[in-house]
Amino acid sequence: MKNIIFIAPPSAGKGTISDYFVKHYGYEHLSTGDLLRSEVARGTNLGKEINDIISKGNLVSDELIIRLVSQELEKLKDKPFILDGFPRTLAQAEELDQMLVTLGVSHNVVIYLDVPLDIAMARALGRVVCPKCKRSYNINNPKLSPQKNNICDDCGTILERRSDDTEETFRKRYETFLTSTIPITQFYQNKGMLVKVDATDELELIYEKILSLTKQDEA
Numbered sequence: 001m002k003n004i005i006f007i008a009p010p011s012a013g014k015g016t017i018s019d020y021f022v023k024h025y026g027y028e029h030l031s032t033g034d035l036l037r038s039e040v041a042r043g044t045n046l047g048k049e050i051n052d053i054i055s056k057g058n059l060v061s062d063e064l065i066i067r068l069v070s071q072e073l074e075k076l077k078d079k080p081f082i083l084d085g086f087p088r089t090l091a092q093a094e095e096l097d098q099m100l101v102t103l104g105v106s107h108n109v110v111i112y113l114d115v116p117l118d119i120a121m122a123r124a125l126g127r128v129v130c131p132k133c134k135r136s137y138n139i140n141n142p143k144l145s146p147q148k149n150n151i152c153d154d155c156g157t158i159l160e161r162r163s164d165d166t167e168e169t170f171r172k173r174y175e176t177f178l179t180s181t182i183p184i185t186q187f188y189q190n191k192g193m194l195v196k197v198d199a200t201d202e203l204e205l206i207y208e209k210i211l212s213l214t215k216q217d218e219a
């Protein structure tokens, strides 16, 4: 199966989709956020370096993230992977390209999960979670709403909002994503690697579409 590189605005459903492919198709989910945290937690030399940068309030450099991702990719051998949160810049995309060539990883698809601002915002702002049993709901989606307003169906606990976003901050995050992603999508488009998937479809349809994209071809 092809490796998946996700490019997705906030609340496009990347986490849910990744979980599905990990569970059903044996993918390894490489989220740069998680990788950074676990490297710090393990207290490796790289982890200490990262911790030092983050604790000073600085951003982790492209170079460091690339080292981290490269290290993880080398461990995977032939297992298919999902890259999440990387590449974030054109420089990272170019580095990744080189890295994959060096590692001999040639079957990749870049999937752009397309979701318009209003739908992404409704998803993000509607998210509530049960603090007791951790079940999550979405009050902006009738299918995912609790039966009783603001009460967990399973255990009767009062639900809590999950996102710190307001309309304004969400709009800003979404727009920042769009602006910073244009050069990356252009880069992959030119290489013929970019596929857009409509992330407003039913999940089953999205899974099916992505599955068909990951089928190995003899390119």
Ligand SMILES: [Zn+2]
Binding pocket: 130, 131, 132, 133, 134, 135, 152, 153, 154, 155, 156, 157
């Ligand atoms: Zn509950």
